[in-house]
Amino acid sequence: MTDASTGPIAAEITARLTAALAPSRLEVINESAQHRGHAGDDGSGESHFRVLVESPAFAGRSRVERQRLVNRALAELLADHVHALAIRATAPGEPA
Known part of the structure; x- marks a missing residue:
């Protein structure tokens, strides 16, 4: 099961990616329960x-x-808090 996450690390991921990339779409999904x-x-x-x-x-x-x-954008979090990060990065107009 995956959950859209609202914990402190997920919130920090959202904040850092928003600041660095000004995304038009952003989903941060916590998959920790699967691991x-x-x-x-x-x-x-x-x-x-x-x-x-x-x-x-x-x-x-x-x-x-x-x-x-x-x-x-997430370097500090990846070094200290996040073990695994799967990324799907697209430009506007590209299929997700």
């Missing part, structure tokens, strides 16, 4: 996320460049 007891599960309930982000900042950029922009 309970696995490597990287810190017991916080906020260790594994999926983000769906659409931003004009991605126009003309490769998939790798888009993921680097997301990773850069």
